[in-house]
Amino acid sequence: MSHQNTCTRRGFMGGAAATGAGAFLRLGAPALAAITQAACGARDDGNAFAVLGADAARDLAAMAARILPTTDTPGASEAGVIHFIDQALGDAMADSLPFVLEQLEALDASVGGRFAALDAAAQDAALAGIEDGPFFSLVYMMTIFGFFSMSRYGGNRDHVGWKLIGFDGHHGAWQYPFGYYDAEAQRGDVDAG
């Protein structure tokens, strides 16, 4: 635990701790633990952020966490979506990195500070102002990809995304019946017609 705390304060969360970790702390203890664990895991596995600096990573993680927020069920933070985004911007979507960094600066400027430092309501309001633009659209796509793609791309940690929706996609084969209605028909409870 102490190792994780150290990691939290000096690594992924270091800047936030210094400038006010409010946004992250408001996510609640479980979410925070998940993020830090994810970040530590990434670091411990030698997977430091490939291309993102701490500020950019915090902003993007915060955006992803509003698109798929942590509620009574896990969201983008628990799935480690930021690690997907970092990997993608260093690899398949590398062309988009300059655009993303430029847009993050513009976003920060528009809110008069770091986006990540705002509270959730203020973040939502800021995102509502840009939701029809290409930047939001890109981060949105990356968030969905990071939440639901195979874990080897950096996100969907422990299959959080798949478990949320009831998708057992990591299994390869299935036996009938699959669902309620075909089971019902198979049992002959109803006349399927």
Place this chain on the structure above:
Amino acid sequence: MPGKPSFPLDTPVDFVIVGSGSAGGILAKELSTAGFDVVILEQGPYRKAADFRHDELSVIFRDELLGGGTAASGQTFRHDADETAVRPRRQPAQYAQTVGGSSAHFTANFWRFRDIDFRERSALDSIAGTNFADWPITYDELEPYYTKVDWEIGVSGAPGPNDARRSKPFPLPPMPVKSSGVLMERGAKELGLTCQPEPHAILSQPFNGRAACINCGYCMFFGCEVGAKSSTLAAMIPLAEASGRCEIRAECAAYRVETDANGRASEVLYYDPDGNQRGQKAKAVILSANGVETPRLLLMSASARHPDGLANSSGFVGRNLMFNAHSVANGVFEEPLNDYKGVQVTRIIHDFYDADPARGFYGGGGLDARPLWSATPILHALEGMPPDVPSWGAAFKDEIAHNFTRQMSIVGSTTSLAQDRNNVTLDPESRDRWGRPAARITYRDHDDDLAMATFLQDHGMALLDAAGATKAWRRPVEPGTNSAHLLGTCRMGDDPATSVVNRDHRSHDVPNLFLCDGSSFVTSGRGQPTMTIMALAFRAADRIKAAAAANAI
């Protein structure tokens, strides 16, 4: 088993076949096992079953099997000829670049055409502004080859009340009904419509030494990792290779068919895997590259003798592109369907197959029940949400989580009318990753096709409601911008002025050049063309073998 042949470039091989997909794979198997030497040029890599992965991001959203999407293909799209075509994010002509072609990644819905599809122009009337025409062959002529497809590749199904006659039963029983099929049956019963089992080019039981389907759910867009999908990769290519007379050159992209002083096809020029220009001499050439790539290659083969492209004295090369129009109705139900498991479709409705003048427009089609958007998670989140749900935030997340296992769609697929305005041409600017001029797709569905799609969507909504959906929704039918059904662009016909190949798939202009794939279609059928492409290929192989035996190639 004989060793793998390696034919010299300068010695004419019996046949060069461009493309290893639904048609090319069958022609290669038929001709090589009949004793002919065959070289297949396939622009995609040689993936085997074990290479296919359940990687939605890569396969669906990064176009892994499509060769990298428009960034690599350079394909451009416009609705109308007065627009400048642009490269869209989603590839307009969707076909797999891999050995086995699109038969490796298709959903494997597998309908035969019926009598009417071959003679509908005569049965109805001409339609102004279209090239609506009869086929030069009939269902009766093709029926033995449909049956041959059933038994050669392995098809699962059961006869339906609306089916065309068949000379032999299905070799394999249908796939068991899923919840989406049960629910559509309930709705159909309520509305007085008729459901029937969906035929599949997927093995419901072991067949010819191949394993049966394991219900993994990754049929649509994906390759089958157990070889249960009856692609040419699984069913035909191994037999072609076992003949010892078929050499598959993967990652080899044809860019020109050369003709000699006698006007005969003599050589196919291509880029090898290292990008070097090569030429394979041949006694005869078969293009089975699909309904976009076949006309594109003919257009790229223009010469002084053939200024408008090879085999194009009619001007019909690239014209009459048909996509099959589609529409979707979506519903959510109380209990989990878990429809992401197993094949996509298990029940269909063919009550609207025939055209009906009382509708006020031409067209016919079919309905099927399937998970569609809820087959895979990313597709579900990006495409599968009802329009009244916020696109991000807690309510969005809750909706995804609730609906994924409870959602299904009813898909309508329809006829497309052949029109001059819908075509494949060479883009004047855009090039593909090999430097070849990219395909430019110009396409706007005929109003009747869109009306038919909407008509089917109305029935889809009614079916969902009758089946007890707690919520149902749709988006308006709009002109299509992409398709995996690429039909009609080198149509067959008896008249060289209005067709590109004759009834034996031989080019009217170049006697030893054969074209066989979706481009050969005269009409589009009702939305599932692959069975007919394969039947045509078996028939073409017989015609070509007969011509060779008569020394008439």
